[in-house]
Amino acid sequence: xxxxxxxxxxxxxxxxxxxxxxxxxxxxxxxxxxxxxxxxxxxxxxxxxxxxxxxxxxxxxxxxxxxxxxxxxxxxxxxxxxxxxxxxxxxxxxxxxxxxxxxxxxxxxxxxxxxxxxxxxxxxxxxxxxxxxxxxxxxxxxxxxxxxxxxxxxxxxxxxxxxxxxxxxxxxxxxxxxxxxxxxxxxxxxxxxxxxxxxxxxxxxxxxxxxxxxxxxxxxxxxxxxxxxxxxxxxxxxxxxxxxxxxxxxxxxxxxxxxxxxxxxxxxxxxxxxxxxxxxxxxxxxxxxxxxxxxxxxxxxxxxxxxxxxxxxxxxxxxxxxxxxxxxxxxxxxxxxxxxxxxxxxxxxxxxxxxxxxxxxxxxxxxxxxxxxxxxxxxxxxxxxxxxxxxxxxxxxxxxxxxxxxxxxxxxxxxx
Amino acid sequence: xxxxxxxxxxxxxxxxxxxxxxxxxxxxxxxxxxxxxxxxxxxxxxxxxxxxxxxxxxxxxxxxxxxxxxxxxxxxxxxxxxxxxxxxxxxxxxxxxxxxxxxxxxxxxxxxxxxxxxxxxxxxxxxxxxxxxxxxxxxxxxxxxxxxxxxxxxxxxxxxxxxxxxxxxxxxxxxxxxxxxxxxxxxxxxxxxxxxxxxxxxxxxxxxxxxxxxxxxxxxxxxxxxxxxxxxxxxxxxxxxxxxxxxxxxxxxxxxxxxxxxxxxxxxxxxxxxxxxxxxxxxxxxxxxxxxxxxxxxxxxxxxxxxxxxxxxxxxxxxxxxxxxxxxxxxxxxxxxxxxxxxxxxxxxxxxxxxxxxxxxxxxxxxxxxxxxxxxxxxxxxxxxxxxxxxxxxxxxxxxxxxxxxxxxxxxxxxx
Numbered sequence: 075x076x077x078x079x080x081x082x083x084x085x086x087x088x089x090x091x092x093x094x095x096x097x098x099x100x101x102x103x104x105x106x107x108x109x110x111x112x113x114x115x116x117x118x119x120x121x122x123x124x125x126x127x128x129x130x131x132x133x134x135x136x137x138x139x140x141x142x143x144x145x146x147x148x149x150x151x152x153x154x155x156x157x158x159x160x161x162x163x164x165x166x167x168x169x170x171x172x173x174x175x176x177x178x179x180x181x182x183x184x185x186x187x188x189x190x191x192x193x194x195x196x197x198x199x200x201x202x203x204x205x206x207x208x209x210x211x212x213x214x215x216x217x218x219x220x221x222x223x224x225x226x227x228x229x230x231x232x233x234x235x236x237x238x239x240x241x242x243x244x245x246x247x248x249x250x251x252x253x254x255x256x257x258x259x260x261x262x263x264x265x266x267x268x269x270x271x272x273x274x275x276x277x278x279x280x281x282x283x284x285x286x287x288x289x290x291x292x293x294x295x296x297x298x299x300x301x302x303x304x305x306x307x308x309x310x311x312x313x314x315x316x317x318x319x320x321x322x323x324x325x326x327x328x329x330x331x332x333x334x335x336x337x338x339x340x341x342x343x344x345x346x347x348x349x350x351x352x353x354x355x356x357x358x359x360x361x362x363x364x365x366x367x368x369x370x371x372x373x374x375x376x377x378x379x380x381x382x383x384x385x386x387x388x389x390x391x392x393x394x395x396x397x398x399x400x401x402x403x404x405x406x407x408x409x410x411x412x413x414x415x416x417x418x419x420x421x422x423x424x425x426x427x428x429x430x431x432x433x434x435x436x437x438x439x440x441x442x443x444x445x446x447x448x449x450x451x452x453x454x455x456x457x458x459x460x461x462x463x464x465x466x467x468x469x470x471x472x473x474x475x476x477x478x479x480x481x482x483x484x485x486x487x488x489x490x
Numbered sequence: 491x492x493x494x495x496x497x498x499x500x501x502x503x504x505x506x507x508x509x510x511x512x513x514x515x516x517x518x519x520x521x522x523x524x525x526x527x528x529x530x531x532x533x534x535x536x537x538x539x540x541x542x543x544x545x546x547x548x549x550x551x552x553x554x555x556x557x558x559x560x561x562x563x564x565x566x567x568x569x570x571x572x573x574x575x576x577x578x579x580x581x582x583x584x585x586x587x588x589x590x591x592x593x594x595x596x597x598x599x600x601x602x603x604x605x606x607x608x609x610x611x612x613x614x615x616x617x618x619x620x621x622x623x624x625x626x627x628x629x630x631x632x633x634x635x636x637x638x639x640x641x642x643x644x645x646x647x648x649x650x651x652x653x654x655x656x657x658x659x660x661x662x663x664x665x666x667x668x669x670x671x672x673x674x675x676x677x678x679x680x681x682x683x684x685x686x687x688x689x690x691x692x693x694x695x696x697x698x699x700x701x702x703x704x705x706x707x708x709x710x711x712x713x714x715x716x717x718x719x720x721x722x723x724x725x726x727x728x729x730x731x732x733x734x735x736x737x738x739x740x741x742x743x744x745x746x747x748x749x750x751x752x753x754x755x756x757x758x759x760x761x762x763x764x765x766x767x768x769x770x771x772x773x774x775x776x777x778x779x780x781x782x783x784x785x786x787x788x789x790x791x792x793x794x795x796x797x798x799x800x801x802x803x804x805x806x807x808x809x810x811x812x813x814x815x816x817x818x819x820x821x822x823x824x825x826x827x828x829x830x831x832x833x834x835x836x837x838x839x840x841x842x843x844x845x846x847x848x849x850x851x852x853x854x855x856x857x858x859x860x861x862x863x864x865x866x867x868x869x870x871x872x873x874x875x876x877x878x879x880x881x882x883x884x885x886x887x888x889x890x891x892x893x894x895x896x897x898x899x900x901x902x903x904x905x906x
Contacts, residue, residue, distance in 0.1 A: 272723030289722055293768060305757050305780040306705055306849030307688030308873060310748055317758055318744055324737035332726055341721050342733055344768045347761040352709060352778045352817070353850075354759045354876075362768045364721040401768070433722030434769075457724060460770070 078192075078483045080422050085189070086472030089182040093471065096122060096162070096178060097170040106462025107170055111163035111205040112140070112244035119162045120250055123177065123202060130184050132200070135259075136252025139217040139230065140204040140245050143259065146184045148197040149489045154262035156194075156486040157445070158183065158478060159201030160437060165209055169269075169464020171454065171471070176267045177202050179475040183482060195487035196262050203437045204245075211241045218437035221257045222444045261445035263412055263485050266438035267478045268449060269466055273457030274430060281473040282420040283430035283451030286413055287368040288406030288439045289337075292377050292399065294363045296323065296384060299394040302349060302357030317347060317356035319393045326383040327363050330376050337431060338367040340376060368405045368431045406432075406439045412448030412485070419480030425473050450477050494608075494899045496838050501605070502888030505598040509887065512538060512578070512594060513586040522878025523586055527579035527621040528556075528660035535578045536666055539593065539618060546600050548616070551675075552668025555633040555646065556620040556661050559675065562600045564613040565905045570678035572610075572902040573861070574599065574894060575617030576853060581625055585685075585880020587870065587887070592683045593618050595891040599898060611903035612678050619853045620661075627657045634853035637673045638860045677861035679828055679901050682854035683894045684865060685882055689873030690846060697889040698836040699846035699867030702829055703784040704822030704855045705753075708793050708815065710779045712739065712800060715810040718765060718773030733763060733772035735809045742799040743779050746792050753847060754783040756792060784821045784847045822848075822855045828864030828901070835896030841889050866893050 099119045100109025109115040120142065124134055127144035135143035145155065160176025180200035187194070203221075208214030211233040219225040231242030245251045270276075275283050300316035324342055331340030341364055348358040365376040381397055388395040420427035430451055432439070438449045452474035455465040515535045516525030525531040536558065540550055543560035551559035561571065576592025596616035603610070619637075624630030627649040635641040647658030661667045686692075691699050716732035740758055747756030757780055764774040781792040797813055804811040836843035846867055848855070854865045868890035871881040 270723065271720050272725070273728050274723075274725060277728070291722065302877070303873065304687055304850055304875065305755065305759055306707065306782050306851075307686065307690075307875075308755070308849065309688070309690060310744075310751060310755055312689050312693070312873070313757070315744075315757055317761060318740055321737040321740035324734055325741070328726075328731075328734055335726060339721065339724070339726055341729070341731055341771050343721055343763075343770045343772060344766055345733060345761070345763040345772070346766075347759075350760055350762075352760045352780060355757050356759060356761070364768060366722050433724070434720055435722075457719065457728070459720065459723075461718070 078480050078488060082479065084182045084186045084472060084475045084479050086468055088185065089178060089471055089475055090468045092126065092178045092181065093170060093174060096174055100164065102167055102462040104462035106464060107164040107168050108166050109164045110166060110210045111207060112241065112248055114248065116163055117248040117250060120202065123162060126181055127200065130181065130188060132184065135254055136250065137254035137256045138251060139220055139227065139256050140250040140252070141217050141221060141256065142202040144200045146187065146198045148194050148486065150195045153196040154260050155197035155199045156482055157199045157201055157261045157264040158482055159203065160266050160268055161203045161206035163205060163207050165207050165460050167462050169459060169461060171269050171464060171466050172271065172459050173206055175269060175471060175474065179267045179478055182475050183479040186479060193489040194483060195489055198482060198486055206437055210235045215435055215437050215440055218440045222440040223257060224440055224443065227256055264438060264441045264445045264447040265412065265478060265481055266436055266449045267474050268436055268451055269454040269459060270451040271434050271454060271457065271459035275451065275453035276455065276457065278428060279426060280428045281425045281452065281470060282427035282477055284413060284417045284420060284427055285432050285449035285451055286408060286429045288432040288436070289366040289368050290370055290373050290405030291364060291366040291402055292373050293401035294377060294380060295398045295400045296361055296363060297396045298359045298388060300357050303355045305353045305355055308355060313355055314392045315355050316359040316393060319388055319391055320345065320359040320361060322387045323384045326387065327380065330379045331365065334367065334372050334376055338365070338372050338376060339433070340365045362400060366433060370405055403435065406442050408442060408448045409446035412446050415481040415484050416448050416450050416477060419477045419484065422480060423476050425477065450474055494896050494904060498895065500598045500602045500888060500891045500895050502884055504601065505594060505887055505891055506884045508542065508594045508597065509586060509590060512590055516580065518583055518878040520878040522880060523580040523584050524582050525578065525580045526582060526626045527623060528657065528664055530664065532579055533664040533666060536618065539578060542597055543616065546597065546604060548600065551670055552666065553670035553672045554667060555636055555643065555672050556666040556668065557633050557637060557672065558618040560616045562603065562614045564610050564902065566611045569612040570676050571613035571615040572898055573615045573617055573677045573680040574898055575619065576682050576684055577619045577622035579621060579623050581623050581876045583878050585875060585877060587685050587880060587882050588687065588875050589622055591685060591887060591890070595683045595894055598891050599895040602895060609905040610899060611905055614898060614902055622853055626651045631851055631853050631856055634856045638856040639673060640856055640859065643672055680854060680857045680861045680863040681828065681894055681897055682852055682865045683890050684852055684867055685870040685875060686867045687850050687870060687873065687875035691867065691869035692871065692873065694844060695842060696844045697841045697868065697886060698843035698893050700829060700833045700836060700843055701848050701865035701867055702824060702845050704848040705782040705784050706786055706789050706821030707780060707782045707818055708789050709817035710793060710796060711814045711816045712777055712779060713812045714775045714804060716773050719771045721769045721771055724771060729771055730808045731771050732775040732809060735804055735807055736761065736775040736777060738803045739800045742803065743796065746795045747781065750783065750788050750792055754781070754788050754792060756781045778816060782849060786821055819851065822858050824858060824864045825862035828862050831897040831900050832864050832866050832893060835893045835900065838896060839892050841893065866890055
């Protein structure tokens with residue numbers, strides 16, 4: 075199939091205007107967005123997206139979990155569609171671009187193709203996946219996970235939020251449940267454009283991240299049991315201070331991650347200290363160690379070292395330690411053909427680019443299990459995301475969407 | 491004044507029966523007590539204590555903060571009373587002995603003197619101080635603090651519990667406010683018998699702790715500011731991990747305390763991590779460092795070292811750190827004469843004893859500011875206290891009360 079010409083570009087101003095228009099729905103309290111999944115604001119955002127897709131001449135499909143599929147027809151009735159997209163839902167104190175750029179960037183490439191009268195052999199479908207964030211209904215990437223066969227649909231619908239409302243009930247309430255069986259669609263390929271949510275591209279001065287892998291992760295919940303004791307009346311040698319055990323294991327986590335650099339990372343974000351009283355030596359500490367790497371063997375090695383080091387530390391201090399695996403997913407290797415299409419698009423367009431590993435989970439990580447998939451990343455200011463202060467530049471958004479356009483058009487095939 | 495004969499002993503069975511009888515009021519859920527200050531259970535406990543004092547021939551004084559004073563008259567109308575006592579209120583999940591032993595041990599010495607027809611020159615007064623625990627109405631040792639002039643009475647009465655009820659209102663509600671001005675009484679001496687609430691006496695095989703000092707303490711709240719960031723998408727060298735800063739400062743706290751051993755101690759019991767999410771590198775950690783020593787200069791040195799070390803650690807890691815003093819009291823040196831009376835009593839009675847420093851605060855620490863004061867400690871099993879499983883043996887209770895009897899009688903003067 076012919077590659078698109080290097081002068082083929084999306085309309086960056088129109089894309090930006092759409093991003094700003096969508097951001098008016100479910101405004102946050104600090105300039106960002108609170109448009110959590112299956113809320114009234116989510117319904118309003120979906121309706122706006124649907125109306126834009128209609129104006130672009132697309133038909134809209136809707137499956138039983140509310141996943142939206144806006145189709146621009148191709149010329150070959152036998153050809154499977156090329157899918158693009160991401161998610162319109164946000165964190166409670168989220169930004170304007172996380173997910174939204176991937177959906178509206180997808181819409182923008184359809185608008186551009188319409189402007190230029192370009193026809194493709196394969197249809198192109200822009201998708202909005204329901205509940206990527208997972209903040210209201212855990213886990214994250216829920217509906218794309220069902221689509222890919224990772225989760226059971228009934229289980230997903232029974233997930234509850236903090237108020238006890240179910241995913242299925244809220245989906246019905248906002249009126250966005252469709253008839254399509256989840257996962258029935260077959261894809262020729264899937265491309266997801268997303269902000270990096272990390273500082274690498276900006277630091278390296280690159281506009282495009284060619285995502286070759288998704289990091290795998292392992293979450294180990296560590297419980298250290300010492301002994302509650304009065305901070306005043308217990309001599310130092312008689313203490314069994316679980317808080318000091320925590321400190322030493324955190325240092326070990328840092329050392330283990332650094333020893334597996336540069337791609338491995340490790341930290342504990344969740345730490346609970348009991349009884350958490352100023353005058354009681356902690357008798358119990360529970361925390362979760364998060365290790366990530368693009369290589370499964372490295373994750374397994376880090377987990378094993380954590381257990382050995384923590385056991386040794388706690389044995390020496392008269393503390394008990396137990397470990398529980400509370401989450402994880404295997405590393406993702408994206409499709410070499412799709413990744414190559416992204417890299418070639420960036421080169422053709424002359425955008426500074428680099429290969430990058432996604433540190434966060436994305437819908438694309440699940441869809442990769444059922445279709446050839448790749449991701450494109452663009453920088454975000456200071457790597458900040460999941461924060462109302464999340465920011466990107468109009469140029470970054472346009473460059474990422476240009477690359478998405480070229481990768482998709484090349485994969486979908488221009489009809490001369 | 492003549493010392494009492496070495497065969498003078500209290501009635502250990504009667505003391506134990508009274509302890510068990512009092513423990514029936516405000517039972518806990520695990521064998522201990524929940525008789526928090528100014529509750530209905532507290533009122534019931536006070537009434538039982540008052541009835542026992544009446545049976546022992548004592549008159550009962552009551553001050554405007556509910557402090558109770560049961561007086562056994564002396565022979566010299568000019569002689570100031572020797573006071574003994576502690577507190578009947580408990581922690582929400584408290585033990586049967588913390589405080590109670592000091593009050594009912596005081597009652598037991600009056601009963602013993604009655605049994606034997608022993609008269610003393612100075613009156614002997616058994617005191618129940620209101621709200622020693624401070625769990626319901628902070629701070630601890632509230633009414634003895636007002637008595638000693640440390641706190642203002644109106645401020646004390648305005649203290650509120652978690653439900654917004656005031657100390658003064660609850661005191662009126664349970665009907666235990668008296669007419670006596672708080673702190674008007676003058677004391678010849680004050681002795682407080684208390685369980686150790688630490689493991690030293692049991693470990694050393696001593697039945698009696700001769701309390702020479704109360705540790706001073708300093709509470710420094712440390713706030714470390716890093717940067718919230720995704721645990722996956724932030725490379726290790728770009729992190730500003732406040733949780734790792736916490737770990738390193740906790741190690742420094744341990745080193746500083748050990749360097750000032752054997753009497754200095756240090757730990758952090760209170761640790762809050764923000765945002766405390768499994769996939770967010772902590773951007774902020776707030777924790778309180780508790781340093782204690784019987785020497786003020788040592789406490790000051792430890793505080794200074796903490797600030798220097800924490801600053802150095804955080805500077806190196808790109809973290810900000812601030813310090814706020816949130817609590818403290820100066821070390822207490824008990825009255826040499828009273829301490830000597832306790833030590834001589836233990837020797838006379840043949841109980842294994844050792845000098846000890848009180849690591850916790852007690853009513854005696856405040857009363858020491860207005861009267862010659864000393865404390866007697868007895869062991870508790872495994873050093874456990876502020877816990878329903880708090881336990882002591884009948885022999886330990888009796889030995890401690892024997893020493894209290896001898897020290898008090900020698901100080902009050904037996905009339906031959």
